[in-house]
Amino acid sequence: MELTFLAGASLVAALIVLLIGYITFRRAYRVAAPNEALVITGRAPARVKGGDIDLESGTRIVVGSRAFVRPLFDRAHSVSLSSRQINVEVESQSVDGIFLRLQAVAQVKIGEEVGEIRKAAQRFLDQQDKIDSYSQEILSGALRAVVGTLTVTAVLQDRTTFALKVQENAVDSMNNQGLVIDTLQIISVADDGDYLRNLGRPEASKKEQEARIAESEARRTSTEAENRDSQKIAESQKELDLRNATIAKETAEQRAEAEAAQELARSRQRQQVLDEQQKIADQENDLRERELVREIRKPADAQEYAAGRQADAERYAREQESKAALIEAQNEAESVRARGVAEADATRAKGEADAASIQANAEAYQQFNEAAVLSQVLEALPGIAREIAAPMSNIDSLSIVSSDGESKLSQNVSAGMARTMESVQSATGLDIKSLIESALSGRDRSETVANVASQVDAEPEATDVPSEKPAE
Structure with missing residues (x-):
């Protein structure tokens, strides 16, 4: 187990050493960018003959290459070789006493030579942002110095x-600092008055006049050339039109001749076709005529003969039918005549009887007195009252709004009969009221009126009068 622990610790230590070595190598191995210069310091300076020390030998300059910086012994510093744009604005007086304002732009950078890089590193390594202001001051001074030696015309005409x-005036000062001027351009030259504007006016007027003359001459020459070209174009177009017209005429004539020849050939061909068709039609007509003779005429002759025989038979049958119908009609006429005579006799007898009845009625009416007429009128009065009260029988429910109550119905019927008698008087001249009054003269008027009223009132009671409903 101790061996395993020692092996693991050794492996970790080896990895740490390798990592440290890799990091150290990465920091020590430097590659200069295309716009960069590496200034490596730390080496001991060499001695030259005479015992003096060469300070520059302790510094290495690397441009566009790689270098190994020894850890703990060397240090690498980066110096930018990029171009810088310097804007310069100065006010200065020319040699002819004109006060001018000038604007210029310059492209300045650290030189690519080792010596120039070493000089720039010694002066601007820790303050590279000061290069712009330093270059601007040097160029401003050089610009003032040069303007003071030139006239305004020289400044304007040959920038x-x-x-x-x-550049020549500023190059020494710039090179001493390790800087170089890539380009220098004069942007503008101006003054406080109108000197520069007036300076160019004569030349401008002359140039303008020359330009107008040249323009007029060019316009005249161009117009003449255009006119000549137009004339040539018109003549050429005329020739072309005439030639096209001639060609079109010849083409039309040839086309007409060709079309006429084609039409004549087609007409001849059509005539030949028509002749052949006529021959075929004649042959077909002859053949059809023979076929018709065979198919129609002979059967038609036979049918005509048969039709004639059938017509004779039908005519004979019709004659026989006509004779029979004539005999039947004569018999029917005799029968109708006999019936008519009998009906006429009966009608005459009936008419004579009706006439006698009418005559008897007329004689009886002539003998009627007022009493008979009054009797007939009184017989008709109940029917009149019935017809007047008939519409009330169609009413299901009747509400009477009156203080008279049910007696109002009788009064309405009586009023209707009175209006009816007036209508009879106006239409026929018969005054029923006067007739009744004259018939009742000498008698008790009240008794007669009561009898008549009782007869009149009895008729509505016989009719179907709807139930009365008192008014609410």
């Missing part, structure tokens, strides 16, 4: 030369 002079 490339101006930028090169600024």
Whole structure:
């Protein structure tokens, strides 16, 4: 068991040692990036002839390569070789006394040479962010110095030369710090007044005039060329149209001739076909005629003969039937005549009897006096009262709203009869009321009226009067 524990402890220790060794190796093995320079220090400086110490020999510079940094003995420092954009704005006076404002942009970086990297590391290793401000100051001074030696025209017309002079003026100061200027461009040049604007106006006016003249000349030349081209195009189009018209005419004539020839050939072919069809039709007609003679005419002749014989037989039968019908009609006419004479005699006898009856009634009516007429009227009054009261028999339940009670029904019937007698008087001229009054003169009027009223009242009682319901 102790052996197992020792073996495990040894394995863990070995793993720890390997891990420490791997971490140490990873930290000691350094590879420089493309935009980076490694400054490795820690080696002892070498001595040169004369006993002096070479301080640079103790520093190694690694650019775009790899190096092994000894743990506990060496230290590696990173220096960026990336380009930096420096914006420069200065105000300076030119040699001809014009105050100018200039803007420029420069691309500055640490040089790629070992010596330049060593100089930059000695000056900016711990303050690389100060490179921008330092470069800006150097370039501003160089820009002022160069502007003071040039005229405004030189600055404006040859900016490339101006930028090169600024670089030449600043290159020594930059190189002493391990810095190099990749590019320098003048962005703008301005002044406080209108000097720069007026400076270019004569030249601008001249150029504008030349441009207008050149433009006018070019427009005139272009117009003339266009006109000539248009004329040539029109002439060419005319020739083309004439040629197309000639070709179209010839084509139309040839097409018409071809169509006429084709139509003539088709007409001849159709005529030949018609002739052949006519011959075939004639042959078919002859054949059909012979077939009709065989199939129709001969059977028709036989049928005609048979029809004639049948018609003779039917005619004879009809003649016989007509004779029999004539004899029967004559017998029927004699019978009808006899019945008519008998019916006429009976009708005449009946009419004579009716006439005698009517004559007797008329003579009897002429002999009627007022008493007989009154008797007939009194016989008719109950029927009239019955017809007046008939609508009440169709009423199931009747409510009378009156203080008179049931006597109102009799009064209504009496009123209806009075209106009926008035209607008879207006239609026939017979005054039933006057007739009754004249018949009752000399007698007890009250007794007669009571008798008449009793007769009138007796008739409604015989009819079916609906049950009366007192008004609520």
